[in-house]
Amino acid sequence: MLRQDTKLNPKLFSPNVEQIPIRKGFGEGLLATGEADERVVGLCADLTESTQMHLFAKKFPNRFVEIGVAEQNLVTVASGMAAMGKIPFVSSYAMFSPGRNWEQIRTTIAYNNRPVKIAGSHAGVSVGPDGGTHQAIEDIALMRVLPRMVVLSPCDAIEAKKATLAATKIDHPTYIRLAREKTPVMTTADTPFEIGKAAVFFAPEKGKADVGMTVTGALTHKALQAARWLSEEGLRVKVLNFATIKPLDEKALVELAREAGAIVTVEEHQIAGGFGSAVAECLAARMPVPIEFIGVRDLFGQSGTPDELLEHYGMGVGHIKDAVRRVMKRKT
Amino acid sequence: MALHEDKIKELEIKANLIRQTIIEALVEAGSGHTAGPLDMADIFTYLYFYGLKHNPKKPDWPERDRLVLSNGHICPVLYATMAHAGYFSVDEYKKTLRKFGTKFQGHPHRDFLPALETSSGPLGSGLSQAVGMALADRIDYGKSGDRFFYALLSDGEHDCGNTWEAVLLAGKEKLGHLIAIVDRNNIQIDGFTEDIMPLEPFAKKYEAFNWHVQEIDGHSFSAIDEAVNRAKAVFDQPSVIIARTIPGKGVKEFERDYHWHGKPPSKEEGAMALAELRTLGGKIKSEHQ
Ligand SMILES: Cc1ncc(C[n+]2csc(CCOP(=O)(O)OP(=O)(O)O)c2C)c(N)n1
Ligand SMILES: [Mg+2]
Numbered sequence: 001m002l003r004q005d006t007k008l009n010p011k012l013f014s015p016n017v018e019q020i021p022i023r024k025g026f027g028e029g030l031l032a033t034g035e036a037d038e039r040v041v042g043l044c045a046d047l048t049e050s051t052q053m054h055l056f057a058k059k060f061p062n063r064f065v066e067i068g069v070a071e072q073n074l075v076t077v078a079s080g081m082a083a084m085g086k087i088p089f090v091s092s093y094a095m096f097s098p099g100r101n102w103e104q105i106r107t108t109i110a111y112n113n114r115p116v117k118i119a120g121s122h123a124g125v126s127v128g129p130d131g132g133t134h135q136a137i138e139d140i141a142l143m144r145v146l147p148r149m150v151v152l153s154p155c156d157a158i159e160a161k162k163a164t165l166a167a168t169k170i171d172h173p174t175y176i177r178l179a180r181e182k183t184p185v186m187t188t189a190d191t192p193f194e195i196g197k198a199a200v201f202f203a204p205e206k207g208k209a210d211v212g213m214t215v216t217g218a219l220t221h222k223a224l225q226a227a228r229w230l231s232e233e234g235l236r237v238k239v240l241n242f243a244t245i246k247p248l249d250e251k252a253l254v255e256l257a258r259e260a261g262a263i264v265t266v267e268e269h270q271i272a273g274g275f276g277s278a279v280a281e282c283l284a285a286r287m288p289v290p291i292e293f294i295g296v297r298d299l300f301g302q303s304g305t306p307d308e309l310l311e312h313y314g315m316g317v318g319h320i321k322d323a324v325r326r327v328m329k330r331k332t
Numbered sequence: 333m334a335l336h337e338d339k340i341k342e343l344e345i346k347a348n349l350i351r352q353t354i355i356e357a358l359v360e361a362g363s364g365h366t367a368g369p370l371d372m373a374d375i376f377t378y379l380y381f382y383g384l385k386h387n388p389k390k391p392d393w394p395e396r397d398r399l400v401l402s403n404g405h406i407c408p409v410l411y412a413t414m415a416h417a418g419y420f421s422v423d424e425y426k427k428t429l430r431k432f433g434t435k436f437q438g439h440p441h442r443d444f445l446p447a448l449e450t451s452s453g454p455l456g457s458g459l460s461q462a463v464g465m466a467l468a469d470r471i472d473y474g475k476s477g478d479r480f481f482y483a484l485l486s487d488g489e490h491d492c493g494n495t496w497e498a499v500l501l502a503g504k505e506k507l508g509h510l511i512a513i514v515d516r517n518n519i520q521i522d523g524f525t526e527d528i529m530p531l532e533p534f535a536k537k538y539e540a541f542n543w544h545v546q547e548i549d550g551h552s553f554s555a556i557d558e559a560v561n562r563a564k565a566v567f568d569q570p571s572v573i574i575a576r577t578i579p580g581k582g583v584k585e586f587e588r589d590y591h592w593h594g595k596p597p598s599k600e601e602g603a604m605a606l607a608e609l610r611t612l613g614g615k616i617k618s619e620h621q
Contacts, residue, residue, distance in 0.1 A: 044522075045491075046488065046491065046520050046521045046522050046528060046529075047521060047522070048522050049522070050521070066522060066528055066529070067491075067529075068488075068491035068520075068528055068529030069455050069456070069488050069489060069491035069492055069520065069529075070491045070492055070493060070529075072493055073493065095454065096454060099454075100454065128363075129361065129362075129363045129364070129430035129431075129438045130363075130430075130438040130439060130453070131430070131437040131438035131439045131441060131453065132437070132439075132441060133404065133439045133441070133451065133452070133453030133454055134438070134439065134453060134454075300443075302432070302433075302437060302441070302444070303430045303431065303432065303434060303437045303438045304431065304432030304433070305432065308432045309432070312432070
């Protein structure tokens, strides 16, 4: 059942649950953090409305810079502004930032240790009809491999707003992964949020879990649906939502693996190098248990509706349930 | 030799048909880009129905000219023109653009449509690829090669450093077989180019990089033809044709408005646009009236 103390949206499983694009939470968060801290500046590469930076740009025209279609310039200019004491937020599509400008991020932001906040919108295949060129399914890997980089991957618009506010408060370079499509609102203003902490969203009514799910981003909703079905079939499932991918909440992860003895990881990203890989790296060293991975298997995206693509690439509710059954068979 | 009047008429009718196909496909798709495809319809029509050396029945003919579309988001015009030229079915294109499993991906992908010279969508990478093709051609044939390398670019992607890296290299290498055609429609996503990232004096920038530069009306077939012929005749410099176009060209309600960069017409807007195109803006009676 949904965990009470996490204060999730009680309508989460309702067919008419409210749906808001995750990127909207970023836009609102940026406006709020800009109001609270005047060091915050915004930079965008010709996608101001699409990445929801327009709210900030309208309110603070003097603290906003339109860079044009130039993502390498976007992050390097931000690094320079950070060197002068600003807290720059840069936004584009994840495919172009950090997709196109990775080395510039590595050297001028991470290597230099500048607190630039990189918002990558339109991540995942759920971008839909624009097709594979625009569907970033490598960005978690690109960012989590960089020393010092904090990687946030909110599951809904409310969490995205909290992540944006929290990013201002830490001194680290930070990546915030956002999605284009409307996403069911799972959390509430009262759901706890802390960078580096995973949260239990779903847990067995009583007793130890038979299987643990570690999830991140918008697919959390599908994972929760799978968990509910499986628990109706009598399986005891625990679901941990990781709004922070790096630093990974190893304590919560190891505890879950110890309790459940089997893990399914879920993300809208390549399996190689992504969130599931981070989970596997930790558990292989500290609490080896069988793991099944939900994600894209070494393929590029393509055009289609978000649901068609999630099904096609093996990230539907049915796939998650199957992965749970597979991992249960491997449990010793 | 100047383009014959009859040929110009024929191309104008074809371009009009291609604009109609673009509208129909976008309405059916329910997403996609309108302004750029409509404004580049004349240039694509000229190339595929007159200027380009190609064979729709043999897309991999080695002797063909190469056309690299850099600003992949205007692919509705590329697909529509190639369909009318005989590469594939117009009907299939109109019905499946941007849908799951389609040849006609939201941005061009060679996996799905091998007749394409390249995949694109992320801006600023097309000119470099055309430069690479022209360099390879020169290694094989020296200056006697008779294939031309057309790079179709947008003005917005001149914000990208990568574009200028290619401009610099092509100038250095004096790539006479390279012809860049820029859709100078003055818009990008966030607004007008001169507000977002001014490019003027645009022609002078290319001149300073040692290119042969022509500025033309991108909706005049005789101007397009003259410019392409002149570009082909220049052997010791790469050529750029800056084609001044009207975004959304052909449908009054869409023209010059950057909001049409990345949205499709609704059903009603599509019907209105088709009526306007079929009657040439009210000049002739439509057969449907
Ligand atoms: C590298 C990259 N960054 C951002 C984008 C998103 N984008 C798509 S089109 C576009 C506007 C570019 O202006 P232009 O190509 O002149 O647009 P048009 O005239 O066709 O409206 C942008 C920023 C992209 N496709 N590629
Ligand atoms: Mg333009």
